Amino acid sequence: MGNTRESMKEVxxxxxxxxxxxxxxxxxxxxxxxxxxxxxxxxxxxxxxxxTTLLRTVAGFENVTEGAILLYGEDIxxxxxxxxxxxxxxxxxxxxxxxxxxxxxxxxxxxxxQDAASARARVGEVLEMVQLGGFAHRLPGQLSGGxxxxxxxxxxxxxxxxxxxxxxxxxxxxLKLRQAVRLELQQLQRDTGITFIFVTHDQEEALTMSDRIxxxxxxxxQQVGTARDIYEAPINKFVADFIGExxxxxxxxxxxxxxxxxxxxxxxxxxxxxxxxxxIAGEGxxxxxxxxxxxxxxxxxxxxxxxxxxxxxxxxMHVDVTxxxxxxxxxxxxxxxxxxxxxxxxxxxxxxxxGAARLLVD
Amino acid sequence: MxxxxxxxxxxNTSTYAGLGSLLILPTWLVIGFFLVLPVxxxxxxxxxxxxxxxxxxxxxxxxxxxxxxxxxGLFGDExxxxxxxxxxxxxxxxxxxAVATFLCLLVGFPTAWFIAxxxxxxxxxxxxxxxxxxxxxxxxxxxxxxxxxxxxxxxxEWLLAAxxxxxxxxxxxxxxxxxxxxxxxxxxxxVLPIYAAVERYNFAYSEAAADLYAGRWATLRKIILPIxxxxxxxxxxxxxxxxxxxxxxxxxxxxxxxxMIGSLIEEQFKGNAGNWPFGAAAAMIxxxxxxxxxxxxxxxxxxxxxx
Ligand SMILES: Nc1ncnc2c1ncn2[C@@H]1O[C@H](COP(=O)(O)OP(=O)(O)OP(=O)(O)O)[C@@H](O)[C@H]1O
Ligand SMILES: [Mg+2]
Numbered sequence: 001m002g003n004t005r006e007s008m009k010e011v012x013x014x015x016x017x018x019x020x021x022x023x024x025x026x027x028x029x030x031x032x033x034x035x036x037x038x039x040x041x042x043x044x045x046x047x048x049x050x051x052t053t054l055l056r057t058v059a060g061f062e063n064v065t066e067g068a069i070l071l072y073g074e075d076i077x078x079x080x081x082x083x084x085x086x087x088x089x090x091x092x093x094x095x096x097x098x099x100x101x102x103x104x105x106x107x108x109x110x111x112x113x114q115d116a117a118s119a120r121a122r123v124g125e126v127l128e129m130v131q132l133g134g135f136a137h138r139l140p141g142q143l144s145g146g147x148x149x150x151x152x153x154x155x156x157x158x159x160x161x162x163x164x165x166x167x168x169x170x171x172x173x174x175l176k177l178r179q180a181v182r183l184e185l186q187q188l189q190r191d192t193g194i195t196f197i198f199v200t201h202d203q204e205e206a207l208t209m210s211d212r213i214x215x216x217x218x219x220x221x222q223q224v225g226t227a228r229d230i231y232e233a234p235i236n237k238f239v240a241d242f243i244g245e246x247x248x249x250x251x252x253x254x255x256x257x258x259x260x261x262x263x264x265x266x267x268x269x270x271x272x273x274x275x276x277x278x279x280i281a282g283e284g285x286x287x288x289x290x291x292x293x294x295x296x297x298x299x300x301x302x303x304x305x306x307x308x309x310x311x312x313x314x315x316x317m318h319v320d321v322t323x324x325x326x327x328x329x330x331x332x333x334x335x336x337x338x339x340x341x342x343x344x345x346x347x348x349x350x351x352x353x354x355g356a357a358r359l360l361v362d
Numbered sequence: 363m364x365x366x367x368x369x370x371x372x373x374n375t376s377t378y379a380g381l382g383s384l385l386i387l388p389t390w391l392v393i394g395f396f397l398v399l400p401v402x403x404x405x406x407x408x409x410x411x412x413x414x415x416x417x418x419x420x421x422x423x424x425x426x427x428x429x430x431x432x433x434x435g436l437f438g439d440e441x442x443x444x445x446x447x448x449x450x451x452x453x454x455x456x457x458x459x460a461v462a463t464f465l466c467l468l469v470g471f472p473t474a475w476f477i478a479x480x481x482x483x484x485x486x487x488x489x490x491x492x493x494x495x496x497x498x499x500x501x502x503x504x505x506x507x508x509x510x511x512x513x514x515x516x517x518x519e520w521l522l523a524a525x526x527x528x529x530x531x532x533x534x535x536x537x538x539x540x541x542x543x544x545x546x547x548x549x550x551x552x553v554l555p556i557y558a559a560v561e562r563y564n565f566a567y568s569e570a571a572a573d574l575y576a577g578r579w580a581t582l583r584k585i586i587l588p589i590x591x592x593x594x595x596x597x598x599x600x601x602x603x604x605x606x607x608x609x610x611x612x613x614x615x616x617x618x619x620x621x622m623i624g625s626l627i628e629e630q631f632k633g634n635a636g637n638w639p640f641g642a643a644a645a646m647i648x649x650x651x652x653x654x655x656x657x658x659x660x661x662x663x664x665x666x667x668x669x
Contacts, residue, residue, distance in 0.1 A: 061569055081572040088573045094566035098588045107584070108574035155574070 018067035045216035292356035301349030426643035459605035462544035470552030535617030543611030559593025
């Protein structure tokens with residue numbers, strides 16, 4: 001569906017085998033990504049994985065050690081930042097403190113040589129877009145965090161860049177505001193048609209906003225795909241564990257055929273499940289999301305164990321089940337009258353929903 | 363935060379009510395004794411009558427100011443004309459001090475920038491190196507400068523030997539020598555405040571400017587200079603004011619022709635030949651000029667702060 005349409009689009013930013021070293025520390029190794037025109041693309045990963053570094057090499061603040069960055073087919077690796085048609089929304093905003101909102105947003109337009117009258121008109125337009133029409137003559141120090149974030153956004157949008165880079169722009173906002181701004185930002189991206197490269201370490205942010213997500217860990221791209229791809233078909237242990245909650249179960253892979261694996265579970269049960277590309281026979285891990293595990297009579301499921309703990313989560317309940325070998329499996333059930341929630345100490349069997357388990361690359 | 367401070371204050375006043383004014387007394391004493399009193403004395407002396415061997419007679423007189431601004435002939439009986447001698451000395455002083463300040467800025471800004479952008483321990487080392495010469499007495503440093511630049515000094519000899527110049531450049535007893543002396547004397551006063559401002563400067567602003575299509579020059583002019591301006595202004599004041607009143611550099615490097623206000627004032631109080639009221643009047647005129655400049659600057663700052 002949308003996927004095929006997306007994939008036909010032109011590539012906006014093509015990152016080819018990019019490696020970035022600081023001295024003998026490798027911050028990015030062999031990163032290859034193609035970010036499509038008009039796409040909301042998210043770089044997601046834990047703190048220190050190299051997201052900011054990757055964004056800064058695209059913006060031109062860091063030179064690349066190896067590899068190339070193509071912007072609409074043109075190699076920009078050797079262009080200084082002021083020659084690249086990309087703009088950045090900085091993590092700490094970096095609004096010019098001695099200029100008011102108007103002057104901040106005007107800055108890029110005037111540097112590009114636009115005449116004052118049309119530049120001002122454009123600033124008015126952009127400030128309306130981020131709902132800051134009445135704040136043109138405030139200094140950054142006189143704005144709230146949320147307003148500053150909008151100014152930073154307006155300033156980066158005003159020159160109408162081909163690609164907008166956003167480095168955790170929502171991290172300084174409180175939860176409620178963050179959720180509201182998420183939707184606005186997504187809408188803004190749709191309306192302007194500008195390609196967004198959005199950096200975050202917040203998976204919820206990534207899952208709700210992005211067309212596609214690249215999961216990064218330790219300077220390497222782990223997986224690229226839509227939110228659904230990444231949540232439902234994680235490729236390796238890191239991705240499965242980092243996105244959402246999951247049970248990682250050590251298994252013995254008995255056979256691999258047609259992308260399906262037959263696995264021997266702890267306790268002697270067997271299950272057949274899809275295998276991630278690159279998974280191999282032998283010892284491995286499967287991932288099963290807690291909401292896709294169900295209860296059965298003892299010995300009727302694929303595994304069995306004893307309920308160790310109940311955790312109340314409002315709409316949901318977490319049931320921790322300890323297996324015979326000491327491993328813990330978390331089951332997530334709805335807190336509704338119809339659902340069965342076993343008491344602590346009960347012996348239960350566990351079943352996996354169809355397609356719930358997935359063999360991972362280690 | 364502001365509210366917190368106010369709270370603190372109010373609780374302080376209730377606890378130490380009455381004590382407050384007493385606690386601030388030492389400050390007032392220091393200010394009164396070391397700041398207000400000497401200036402007042404100068405003010406009073408400038409309106410007294412001079413005694414011939416130095417010192418004053420306690421009798422009101424405008425003679426000192428009159429002598430500064432008007433020429434009434436050798437015996438004081440001709441119609442008054444404007445006396446240009448001292449006004450010219452003032453002008454020259456302002457000019458010399460201004461050029462010295464400009465030189466300090468020209469050299470001081472890059473120096474401060476260089477130091478502030480070094481990594482941690484190097485920073486302290488460079489700062490220390492900058493201040494080392496200033497542990498030596500100013501008089502000695504100025505005299506060394508004199509030896510350095512005189513016609514047969516090492517600088518000229520070196521340039522001669524290198525074949526850069528055919529004959530020694532005459533530098534001693536010129537305006538240039540005075541400016542060089544002032545520049546050398548007060549350079550750290552320029553470097554240190556600018557260093558402090560650059561040190562606080564957030565380089566993300568430069569990145570943001572580059573991201574918004576500004577080249578190096580535009581970034582310097584539109585972003586960096588306005589943000590570190592308070593440091594630059596402080597540095598300029600700290601160099602200009604003492605340069606204006608300096609007397610060592612003009613005396614030793616400028617010779618008799620390149621008199622500055624400082625030397626003029628110094629001469630009035632030295633030995634027995636001086637004219638104390640006249641020296642005091644010249645000092646008061648200098649002080650009021652400095653005050654006018656500073657008031658102007660403070661007003662400017664307040665206007666900006668309010669915006
Ligand atoms: N200038 C530098 N010199 C040396 N190492 C650096 C430099 N900048 C970043 N690094 C290292 O590179 C790695 C990646 O840093 P980066 O800032 O890209 O992380 P990040 O993914 O943006 O993390 P966060 O979510 O905390 O912002 C980190 O281990 C960091 O210590
Ligand atoms: Mg970062």
